[in-house]
Amino acid sequence: MNNETDERAAKTKPILSAASVVIAGGNVVRQILAGIAAALGIRVSSIPKPADLIDMSTHLALDRTYWAAQRTLMGWIRTALAMISFGFTIGKVGQTLQEIEVRGLQGMRMIGIDTIAYFLVILGTVALLAAALQFSRRVYELTKDGLQPRPSIEFWVALVLSLMGMVALSTLVLNV
Numbered sequence: 001m002n003n004e005t006d007e008r009a010a011k012t013k014p015i016l017s018a019a020s021v022v023i024a025g026g027n028v029v030r031q032i033l034a035g036i037a038a039a040l041g042i043r044v045s046s047i048p049k050p051a052d053l054i055d056m057s058t059h060l061a062l063d064r065t066y067w068a069a070q071r072t073l074m075g076w077i078r079t080a081l082a083m084i085s086f087g088f089t090i091g092k093v094g095q096t097l098q099e100i101e102v103r104g105l106q107g108m109r110m111i112g113i114d115t116i117a118y119f120l121v122i123l124g125t126v127a128l129l130a131a132a133l134q135f136s137r138r139v140y141e142l143t144k145d146g147l148q149p150r151p152s153i154e155f156w157v158a159l160v161l162s163l164m165g166m167v168a169l170s171t172l173v174l175n176v
Helices: 002-011 018-039 056-094 113-145 153-174
Strands: 099-104 107-112
Touching: 018 113, 056 113, 056 153, 107 113, 113 153
Parallel strands: none
Antiparallel strands: 099 107
């Protein structure tokens, strides 16, 4: 009888109140902001200070993980920059052309070249923002484990290129 009661208790999920969901959401926002601050090299009070004596192998592992995250962000920067610039170029060339023909499975369908340009610019900008957010979360986790916060040039480049992607999209939309 006890086993059945224990099994039922294990299978039931705890009910989350609205207040706990709001608190958890606020915690996520705080973690995101702390991650952005850590990626910019700013220490915030929610990140504990690392121990004075960290094992050398742990320190090297944190550094390797940080540099791997840097390389990943640089790869995303290259990919997003290619999408944004390709979309912008297509959009500007497409302002002289009207429509292109795309054959689909269900016959002929006309797609405006501006739609493709908008899609590429939006996709590149959103991918770059997501990669920067992912990088800031990784840096936050690493600083909690003891990595010293350091400014990231790649993070700054990702933010600036995201802003440029938004400007490119507005330029295409406004036909400037």
